[in-house]
Amino acid sequence: MLSFIGRSVIQKLVTLFLVSIVSFLIIHIAPGEPSQVNPLNPKFTPEIVERFRKAFHLDKPLHVQYFYFYKDLLTGKTTSWKDNQSVLKKIWERFLNSLPLFIVGTLITWTISFPIGIRAAIARGGIYDRSTTFLAYLLISIPGFFFAYILIIFVVTRFHVPVIGMETFGLREATTIHMIMDRIWHLLLPSVLGATGGVAILSRYVRSQMLEVESQDYVRTAKAKGLPPEQVHYKHALRNALLPFVTMFGLILPGLIGGSVIIESIFSWPGMGRMAYEAILARDYPVILTVNFISAVLVLAGTFLSDLLYLMVDPRIRL
Amino acid sequence: MNTDKKEFAAFPEEEALVPSRSRAQEFFRLLNKNRLAFAGLAIFILFFLTAVAGLVLTSGTKPVLDPALVRLPEKLRPPLSRPNLQVLRPEQIPRLGIYLLGTDDLGRDVFARMLQGAWVSLTVGFVAVGISVVVGIFMGGIAGYFGQEQIRADRILVLILLFLGIGLAFLAHPLLGLLLFALGICLWILCGRAKLRLEGSPWARFLFAETISVDTLIMRLVDIMLCFPSFFLILTVVALLPASIYNIMIVIGLTSWMGTTRFVRAEFLSLREQDFVTAAKALGVSKWRIIFRHMIPNAMAPVLVSATIGIATAILTEAGLSFLGFGVPPPHATWGNILSDGKRFIFDAPWLTFEPGLAILIVVLSFNLFGEGLRDILNPKLRERY
Numbered sequence: 001m002l003s004f005i006g007r008s009v010i011q012k013l014v015t016l017f018l019v020s021i022v023s024f025l026i027i028h029i030a031p032g033e034p035s036q037v038n039p040l041n042p043k044f045t046p047e048i049v050e051r052f053r054k055a056f057h058l059d060k061p062l063h064v065q066y067f068y069f070y071k072d073l074l075t076g077k078t079t080s081w082k083d084n085q086s087v088l089k090k091i092w093e094r095f096l097n098s099l100p101l102f103i104v105g106t107l108i109t110w111t112i113s114f115p116i117g118i119r120a121a122i123a124r125g126g127i128y129d130r131s132t133t134f135l136a137y138l139l140i141s142i143p144g145f146f147f148a149y150i151l152i153i154f155v156v157t158r159f160h161v162p163v164i165g166m167e168t169f170g171l172r173e174a175t176t177i178h179m180i181m182d183r184i185w186h187l188l189l190p191s192v193l194g195a196t197g198g199v200a201i202l203s204r205y206v207r208s209q210m211l212e213v214e215s216q217d218y219v220r221t222a223k224a225k226g227l228p229p230e231q232v233h234y235k236h237a238l239r240n241a242l243l244p245f246v247t248m249f250g251l252i253l254p255g256l257i258g259g260s261v262i263i264e265s266i267f268s269w270p271g272m273g274r275m276a277y278e279a280i281l282a283r284d285y286p287v288i289l290t291v292n293f294i295s296a297v298l299v300l301a302g303t304f305l306s307d308l309l310y311l312m313v314d315p316r317i318r319l
Numbered sequence: 320m321n322t323d324k325k326e327f328a329a330f331p332e333e334e335a336l337v338p339s340r341s342r343a344q345e346f347f348r349l350l351n352k353n354r355l356a357f358a359g360l361a362i363f364i365l366f367f368l369t370a371v372a373g374l375v376l377t378s379g380t381k382p383v384l385d386p387a388l389v390r391l392p393e394k395l396r397p398p399l400s401r402p403n404l405q406v407l408r409p410e411q412i413p414r415l416g417i418y419l420l421g422t423d424d425l426g427r428d429v430f431a432r433m434l435q436g437a438w439v440s441l442t443v444g445f446v447a448v449g450i451s452v453v454v455g456i457f458m459g460g461i462a463g464y465f466g467q468e469q470i471r472a473d474r475i476l477v478l479i480l481l482f483l484g485i486g487l488a489f490l491a492h493p494l495l496g497l498l499l500f501a502l503g504i505c506l507w508i509l510c511g512r513a514k515l516r517l518e519g520s521p522w523a524r525f526l527f528a529e530t531i532s533v534d535t536l537i538m539r540l541v542d543i544m545l546c547f548p549s550f551f552l553i554l555t556v557v558a559l560l561p562a563s564i565y566n567i568m569i570v571i572g573l574t575s576w577m578g579t580t581r582f583v584r585a586e587f588l589s590l591r592e593q594d595f596v597t598a599a600k601a602l603g604v605s606k607w608r609i610i611f612r613h614m615i616p617n618a619m620a621p622v623l624v625s626a627t628i629g630i631a632t633a634i635l636t637e638a639g640l641s642f643l644g645f646g647v648p649p650p651h652a653t654w655g656n657i658l659s660d661g662k663r664f665i666f667d668a669p670w671l672t673f674e675p676g677l678a679i680l681i682v683v684l685s686f687n688l689f690g691e692g693l694r695d696i697l698n699p700k701l702r703e704r705y
Contacts (some may be wrong), residue, residue, distance in 0.1 A: 015542050015543055023547070026552075026555070026556065027555070030556070137687050137688055138680075138684060140687060141680055141687050142676075142683075143635055143676060145642050145658065145676075146658065146672070146679065149672050149676070150676075153666070153669070254548065261643065262642065262643065276554075280554055280558045283559075288555060292547065292548070292551070295546075295551070296546040296547070299545065299546045
């Protein structure tokens with residue numbers, strides 16, 4: 001067990017190191033320089049560009065830049081090129097904005113897809129199964145931005161509530177209940193949109209897991225000895241089908257920072273995804289690289305966590 | 320002789336031994352039973368024909384349907400409306416005599432623009448997936464077939480020298496780069512020559528030490544690629560590179576080969592232990608022939624399925640990129656940028672949102688359904704007995 005943990009931590013650290021090199025190279029070898037983003041700006045005189053390059057070590061060779069950048073990142077001193085603010089502070093603020101979206105989206109995904117998937121598996125081949133299968137494909141295939149506009153049209157014309165942004169501007173004097181309802185309305189659409197793909201994929205996965213377990217011998221035995229169907233489905237089958245999903249808790253970790261660029265830009269939601277998008281447009285390399293680095297850390301931590309969880313939950317796996 | 324032949328011809332078993340249906344017939348029989356997959360295939364063929372027709376009708380200097388023709392008096396006309404012949408010059412009158420899908424905020428015919436966009440979606444889907452499948456089969460095949468072979472330290476040294484040389488030559492110091500490159504080639508030749516002579520000496524132990532296996536190397540590369548948030552990575556690279564459709568295809572292709580690599584590697588690992596591969600080796604068939612003629616066709620089923628679904632994902636990604644304003648430069652229409660332009664008029668001209676949106680939805684859905692159907696058809700375990 002300990003040797004497994006040690007080995008996989010070392011392996012993940014090596015991977016992280018290589019990811020940091022690759023992402024750094026991708027950004028810096030691409031044509032164009034951040035100091036030339038806006039050549040028409042009259043403030044960008046050659047002296048200022050020179051000072052800018054010096055201040056951010058852009059005049060040094062690549063490997064020295066790499067060293068400077070990750071030293072700053074690990075000591076928490078990286079600053080954005082755009083506005084000279086601390087990158088970690090900026091990311092933290094945006095992260096707090098994205099967090100409610102992530103939490104509500106994940107809750108919706110996990111609470112809806114299980115009942116759908118289980119029922120579809122139990123009534124295999126029936127009208128419910130076939131219609132949910134088709135619906136799942138529909139939800140996987142629909143472009144997020146198109147679905148967003150359909151929902152916006154529907155909600156705005158039907159319920160007459162504002163949905164863009166995080167809250168309605170100028171609601172300072174409103175009562176608490178109004179404020180809360182306002183926040184909930186604003187939160188609802190983006191998180192539903194964020195959950196659609198997840199619901200479709202997860203419910204299909206639940207269905208196939210359930211089907212696999214339902215065809216096992218012990219389920220047939222349980223049925224044959226005359227147990228009530230509820231007990232067979234929910235006690236014998238479901239508990240065993242749940243096993244792979246424990247590991248998926250680790251895999252939702254990267255979603256914390258991903259944030260959907262498209263959905264957040266449609267809803268003007270000041271979250272992680274939009275910050276990353278703005279950073280890309282402004283060629284704000286420290287922000288891009290930091291977001292990339294943190295998400296790589298989360299992916300690796302997620303896979304590590306899911307391996308560990310699997311070890312703990314499944315007694316058949318012993319190292 | 321003659322009597323022999325007659326005797327054989329008289330045997331009824333002779334015909335019974337031939338499979339009653341050929342492979343293609345069997346495929347279509349199964350496809351016919353899976354109605355959703357069949358619908359997916361039908362829509363896909365329709366989409367293919369539309370895209371080709373779109374390319375023919377809308378390109379060239381004097382296209383039949385001009386997607387870029389601006390008719391300012393005819394802004395935001397709803398679908399199926401007739402053009403107002405009094406305000407249009409003769410060359411501005413639409414060929415069909417009607418705005419089949421309406422016009423946009425500059426009075427351009429949305430039908431022509433949709434046709435033009437269909438070709439973009441089609442090519443992006445196919446080329447991107449083509450790239451990812453080729454890279455995936457190559458990497459997965461190497462990892463699966465040659466996976467157990469170790470890479471010697473001198474090879475790594477040579478490769479590092481060569482790559483450093485090329486990199487330096489193009490980026491900073493051409494002379495130093497060329498020098499390193501030449502050094503790498505010299506080392507390569509020398510090591511090849513000196514291997515036998517240096518056998519046993521302490522030098523050789525370092526230089527020819529076995530470091531890591533090919534399999535580990537490739538699988539670590541896959542792990543590294545999987546660490547990047549894919550849409551964010553694509554967005555970054557596309558934003559940094561000059562806007563062109565080819566860049567998008569290449570970038571989408573190069574960021575989505577990991578799944579194929581894993582499938583092909585897993586298939587190869589199990590196939591190389593099979594009897595027919597051993598038999599081919601025993602017959603002295605060359606290893607490239609074994610790989611390309613015997614193993615890859617047997618490993619294609621999961622690749623085909625994931626490629627079909629990959630096309631759907633690539634089309635969605637391209638639409639998302641054009642929606643965000645990256646991708647194909649503006650006068651050229653794509654479904655994503657028609658929708659993105661139309662979103663400002665979402666309440667006045669909803670057709671500008673709904674037409675491209677529905678088109679993307681239907682095409683992507685058809686690929687997904689066909690892919691899933693293919694998975695069922697190609698998997699003999701799921702087939703029912705008959």
